[in-house]
Amino acid sequence: MQRSESDRLHEEALNHLVGGVNSPVRAFKSVHGNPIYFKKASGAIVTDADGNEMIDFVQSWGPLIHGHAHPEILESVNEKMINGTSFGAPHLGEIELAKIVKKRFTHMDLVRFVSSGTEAVMSAVRLARGYTKRDFLVKFDGCYHGHVDSLMVSSGSGLATFGIASSPGIPKETVATTLISPLNDEGAIEFLFNEHGNDIAAVVIEPLPANNGLLVQSKSFLMKLRKLCDEYGALLIFDEVISGFRFKQGSYGDMCGVKPDITALGKVIGGGLPVGAYGARKEIMQKLSPLGPVYQAGTLSGNPLAMAAGCKTLELLDNDAYDKLECLGSLLEHHVEPVLKKHGFPMRLVRLGSLFWFSPGSGQLPSRADQIPKNAGKMYSDVHKGLLERGIMLAPSAYEIGFIATAHKDNHIISMANALDEVLTELEM
Numbered sequence: 001m002q003r004s005e006s007d008r009l010h011e012e013a014l015n016h017l018v019g020g021v022n023s024p025v026r027a028f029k030s031v032h033g034n035p036i037y038f039k040k041a042s043g044a045i046v047t048d049a050d051g052n053e054m055i056d057f058v059q060s061w062g063p064l065i066h067g068h069a070h071p072e073i074l075e076s077v078n079e080k081m082i083n084g085t086s087f088g089a090p091h092l093g094e095i096e097l098a099k100i101v102k103k104r105f106t107h108m109d110l111v112r113f114v115s116s117g118t119e120a121v122m123s124a125v126r127l128a129r130g131y132t133k134r135d136f137l138v139k140f141d142g143c144y145h146g147h148v149d150s151l152m153v154s155s156g157s158g159l160a161t162f163g164i165a166s167s168p169g170i171p172k173e174t175v176a177t178t179l180i181s182p183l184n185d186e187g188a189i190e191f192l193f194n195e196h197g198n199d200i201a202a203v204v205i206e207p208l209p210a211n212n213g214l215l216v217q218s219k220s221f222l223m224k225l226r227k228l229c230d231e232y233g234a235l236l237i238f239d240e241v242i243s244g245f246r247f248k249q250g251s252y253g254d255m256c257g258v259k260p261d262i263t264a265l266g267k268v269i270g271g272g273l274p275v276g277a278y279g280a281r282k283e284i285m286q287k288l289s290p291l292g293p294v295y296q297a298g299t300l301s302g303n304p305l306a307m308a309a310g311c312k313t314l315e316l317l318d319n320d321a322y323d324k325l326e327c328l329g330s331l332l333e334h335h336v337e338p339v340l341k342k343h344g345f346p347m348r349l350v351r352l353g354s355l356f357w358f359s360p361g362s363g364q365l366p367s368r369a370d371q372i373p374k375n376a377g378k379m380y381s382d383v384h385k386g387l388l389e390r391g392i393m394l395a396p397s398a399y400e401i402g403f404i405a406t407a408h409k410d411n412h413i414i415s416m417a418n419a420l421d422e423v424l425t426e427l428e429m
């Protein structure tokens with residue numbers, strides 16, 4: 001595929017935008033290429049600035065569960081837009097979206113809308129600290145919760161350790177109260193609680209970690225977190241910014257039989273417009289301003305266009321939609337796994353519903369960050385490049401997952417498998 005216009009735009013963007021992008025992973029650095037500039041998108045297909053069409057398995061990193069520019073979502077947004085783009089005042093749309101969210105996330109009595117997943121998690125953490133009157137947080141190595149200062153922490157050595165900020169600009173005092181534990185390790189989290197349990201305000205986790213590959217956790221590990229939080233009076237925060245509304249059964253927490261105290265949401269609930277949300281039972285949410293002392297606010301929070309896009313997106317997510325997503329997911333498995341096997345390529349497909357990840361290596365599937373082979377990046381970048389040349393768009397990083405939308409069709413999935421077959425054949429030469 002020829003991409004001269006994308007390359008030209010990138011050269012120009014470098015003069016005006018940091019690294020030419022507004023979010024680092026878009027820069028294609030980890031797959032050693034230039035970013036692709038998009039011109040338009042519809043359903044499962046994106047068209048780049050050079051007019052190339054690609055089948056998109058990124059879907060704006062998850063929000064577009066019905067694909068790009070879904071006509072009914074566009075219509076809902078258009079209808080609202082003519083009555084004003086932002087009110088900075090309460091309106092019916094906020095109540096409607098809150099009601100739909102609460103139907104699935106039944107531990108929520110009250111919801112607060114914000115404008116991003118980062119804001120949702122950041123605010124949930126503040127609320128948990130305000131509610132418990134404690135400062136310590138536990139987060140897990142390999143989970144991403146947005147660029148929240150106190151959660152931008154990588155693990156050090158040892159069973160569990162105090163965090164070291166993973167970005168300059170974060171004072172060490174900010175992360176001094178963040179404790180890191182490995183995922184899916186009951187002994188490590190128990191040890192942490194034994195040491196610091198009475199100071200821990202909250203345990204924050206993606207119950208389905210999906211930002212460092214797709215690291216499926218055992219139910220017993222998630223149950224252990226619930227048990228320890230109850231025992232020590234800490235709150236359990238589930239970050240379902242990716243997993244929320246991806247599964248028919250309701251929340252991912254419900255699927256595992258574990259109820260968190262607070263859930264943070266984003267992505268799907270905004271249908272492609274900027275939204276985040278967090279919610280919990282009344283007793284916790286009442287600590288939030290204007291009812292309580294914990295402050296959190298937002299000029300564009302509850303934006304009417306975002307609420308409309310979210311309501312229509314969730315309304316379209318009926319049982320048929322989830323069944324379709326599951327069928328497409330299993331079709332992907334059915335076609336891709338034999339291709340990987342045929343070539344003896346050391347990668348497996350991990351798939352849950354409409355989320356998937358090419359997991360590097362051939363041993364046991366990883367459930368912790370440190371189990372992902374170190375050569376993941378190199379192996380993936382060759383596959384990514386080959387697929388892109390054949391019109392298949394996957395995320396430009398070995399650690400990012402893929403997203404299937406209801407707009408995908410069987411032939412899109414089969415095209416990906418066929419393209420993969422060609423790429424792996426080429427790599428063998």
Ligand SMILES: Cc1ncc(COP(=O)(O)O)c(C=O)c1O
Nearest residue numbers: 116117118144145146241242266
């Ligand atoms: C699990 C999780 N939490 C939080 C965030 C941050 O969301 P946003 O990028 O909307 O700020 C992300 C973003 O990818 C995420 O995957």
